[in-house]
Amino acid sequence: MFFGEMHRNQLDLMGKIFENKDLMASLQTAKYDLVLTDPAFGGGGFLARRLGLPLVLNVRWTMHGEAHYEIAPSPLSYVPLPGVELTDKMTFAQRVQNVMGYIFSVYHKTRFISSHYQSFCNKYFGSEINYKTILRDADIWLMRTDFIFEFPRPTMPNIVYMGGFQCKPAKSLPADLEKFVQSSGDHGLIVMSLGTLFSHLPQDITEEIAAAFARLPQKIIWRHTGPRPVNIGNNTLLVDWLPQNDLLGHPQTKVFITHGGTNGIQEAIYHGVPILGLPIVFDQPDNLSRMKVRGTAKLVDIAELNRTMFLQALEEVLYNSSYKENMQRLSKLHHDQPMKPLDRAVFWIEFVMRNRGAPHLRTQSFRMSWIEYHSIDVILTLLMIVVLCCFMIHKIITFLCFKVVFKKKIKAE
Numbered sequence: 537m538f539f540g541e542m543h544r545n546q547l548d549l550m551g552k553i554f555e556n557k558d559l560m561a562s563l564q565t566a567k568y569d570l571v572l573t574d575p576a577f578g579g580g581g582f583l584a585r586r587l588g589l590p591l592v593l594n595v596r597w598t599m600h601g602e603a604h605y606e607i608a609p610s611p612l613s614y615v616p617l618p619g620v621e622l623t624d625k626m627t628f629a630q631r632v633q634n635v636m637g638y639i640f641s642v643y644h645k646t647r648f649i650s651s652h653y654q655s656f657c658n659k660y661f662g663s664e665i666n667y668k669t670i671l672r673d674a675d676i677w678l679m680r681t682d683f684i685f686e687f688p689r690p691t692m693p694n695i696v697y698m699g700g701f702q703c704k705p706a707k708s709l710p711a712d713l714e715k716f717v718q719s720s721g722d723h724g725l726i727v728m729s730l731g732t733l734f735s736h737l738p739q740d741i742t743e744e745i746a747a748a749f750a751r752l753p754q755k756i757i758w759r760h761t762g763p764r765p766v767n768i769g770n771n772t773l774l775v776d777w778l779p780q781n782d783l784l785g786h787p788q789t790k791v792f793i794t795h796g797g798t799n800g801i802q803e804a805i806y807h808g809v810p811i812l813g814l815p816i817v818f819d820q821p822d823n824l825s826r827m828k829v830r831g832t833a834k835l836v837d838i839a840e841l842n843r844t845m846f847l848q849a850l851e852e853v854l855y856n857s858s859y860k861e862n863m864q865r866l867s868k869l870h871h872d873q874p875m876k877p878l879d880r881a882v883f884w885i886e887f888v889m890r891n892r893g894a895p896h897l898r899t900q901s902f903r904m905s906w907i908e909y910h911s912i913d914v915i916l917t918l919l920m921i922v923v924l925c926c927f928m929i930h931k932i933i934t935f936l937c938f939k940v941v942f943k944k945k946i947k948a949e
Contacts, residue, residue, distance in 0.1 A: 540648040543577065543599060547656045550579035554586060554660055563587055569889040570675075575599065578653050581670045585661065590893040591674040592885055596681055596798060597819075598671065599653065600645045603679065607672060607899075609690040612638055616687065621825040624687035672902045675894040676884050680798060682877070684805060684870050685826060694897035696884045698877035700870055702799060703806035706785025713757070716773055717788050720755035726850070727783045727809075728793035729759040731800065734816055735776075736762030741841055743767060748847040754790065754854070757783060784809050790860075791853050796820035801827060808867035810859035812850055814838050831862040 553559060563583075570590040573580020575598040584591040595603045602618045604610055616622035617637045622630050650667075657667040675694060682699030709717065717725050726749075736742065743765050749756045750769025760774045768774070780800065784792055784807040793812045794800045801823055804811050811833035813824035827833035834853045836846055853859050875883075888894055907913050 540652065543649055544652050546577040546579055547652055550582055551656065551660070553579075553583070560586070570885070572885065575603070575671060575674075578667065578671065581674065582656065582660070582667075585670050585673075590888045592676045592678060592888055593674045594678050594680065596679065599649055601641055603677060604689065604691070604695075606668075607677060607902075608692045608695065611690070614687075615689045617641065618819060618822045621822050623826075623829050624689070669902065673898065675888050675897070678881050678884065682870075684866050685801070685823075687826075692897075692899055694894060696880060698881040700802040700806050701877040701881055702781075703803050703877075704781065706782045706807070707779070709779065709782055709786065713779075713783075716755060716757070717783075717786060720788055723753040723755070724790035725783070725786065725788045726752070726754050726756045726791045726793065726854075727778070727780070727789055728756060729778060729780055729800070730795040730814065730816070731797050734795055736760050737838070739763060739765075741838065744841055744843045745846055746772065747843040748850065751843075751847060752850070781807075791850065793850075796824040796827075798823060805832075805863065805866050805870050808860070808864040810853050810863045812836065812853050814841075830866065831858055832866060834859070 564587065568587070568589055570592055571580055571584035571587070572592045572594060573584070575581060575593050575595055578599050581591055581593075593603075597603060598606050600606060604615075612634050613631060614624045614626065616624060616626070617634055619641075620634055620637045622634055626634060653667040657665055657670070661670075677692075677695045679695050679697050680699060680701065682697040685699055708714070728745075730737070737745070739762070742760070742762060746765035746768040749758070749772045750767060752769075752771065754771065756772040757778055758772055758774050759776070759778050761776055764774065781803050783789055784803050789807075789809055791812055792800070792804045792809045793814065794804070796813050796815045797820065801811070811824070811827055813820075813827065813833050813835040815821035815824050815835065816838060824833055824835050828835055834849050836849050884894075901909055
């Protein structure tokens with residue numbers, strides 16, 4: 537499978553680093569304070585263990601999936617699995633769907649991922665060490681999300697939320713872009729960007745979007761690197777790159793058309809710009825579904841997209857004030873916090889450096905067997921005591937009853 541091969545290649549690279557004696561010696565002698573890494577691939581955690589350094593994770597996803605599932609209790613009754621596009625208010629059928637999705641994710645993890653990481657761990661650290669232990673021994677988990685975006689759920693003391701850490705006040709636009717934006721007048725501006733992986737769409741879809749844009753009074757700045765659409769309107773500016781944060785923070789911007797990447801959504805929340813979503817792959821449909829539930833986004837199925845459907849959806853976000861009002865409410869919540877997310881992240885990184893780790897924040901639950909974790913041994917012990925007490929009470933009552941009957945029988949004789 538593609539993802540299994542990708543993880544295997546990453547581990548091969550990490551193995552070459554471990555076996556490069558000169559490189560490892562230089563890393564050891566450099567006396568670094570910590571390892572800061574993204575655990576979507578597990579090499580950084582292995583490097584931290586080999587160098588004996590504290591580990592800080594910049595994380596939303598691990599090699600297994602959403603990071604909370606690795607470290608925090610995640611009751612499936614109200615914690616929706618990413619990908620199933622559910623909320624924390626689930627019907628019975630949705631809870632069944634959530635449980636089945638979780639079972640499939642566990643199978644996928646076990647079948648295609650775990651074996652590669654455990655084999656690497658066995659080779660370089662010994663079979664007595666589990667690679668999950670190395671991951672969970674991270675001192676701090678800097679989570680690239682927050683509860684403006686996430687549904688309420690259990691967390692852990694060493695999880696630090698820094699959703700929107702990359703967001704910042706908008707800077708002035710380059711003169712040519714500013715001139716184009718100002719030419720939009722009262723109608724305003726629409727910004728469209730589908731990220732670095734999807735800088736252009738198939739040509740037939742591109743033509744439909746361009747035709748819809750041409751019927752709008754707004755001006756559009758569209759990051760598009762493919763062939764120029766034939767029916768593009770004079771109101772649309774195609775660019776190879778755009779200053780997304782600065783455009784979203786511009787007062788003329790009315791709607792952000794996005795594929796639903798986490799960073800883009802966080803920037804839209806920061807600046808209070810409603811979203812028209814075109815989810816494509818990975819976490820994008822789930823990300824946008826969370827925005828849809830909050831009334832800040834309208835979604836369009838890119839597989840069924842045509843100019844009429846796209847135009848109707850875009851006009852709904854443009855002219856239905858509830859989208860903007862709901863997004864500005866989220867923006868206000870995001871800004872109403874005691875310190876900036878990036879400052880919070882920096883504090884905890886420096887905290888780990890000053891204290892050579894943060895073991896006092898790690899839970900002991902991962903060092904317990906599943907029987908101990910769920911208190912099954914305690915429950916069975918207490919149940920046995922109750923059963924034993926009931927049995928003894930039954931025997932005592934039976935004995936007393938027998939004794940009374942026996943005395944009555946003697947008197948009767």
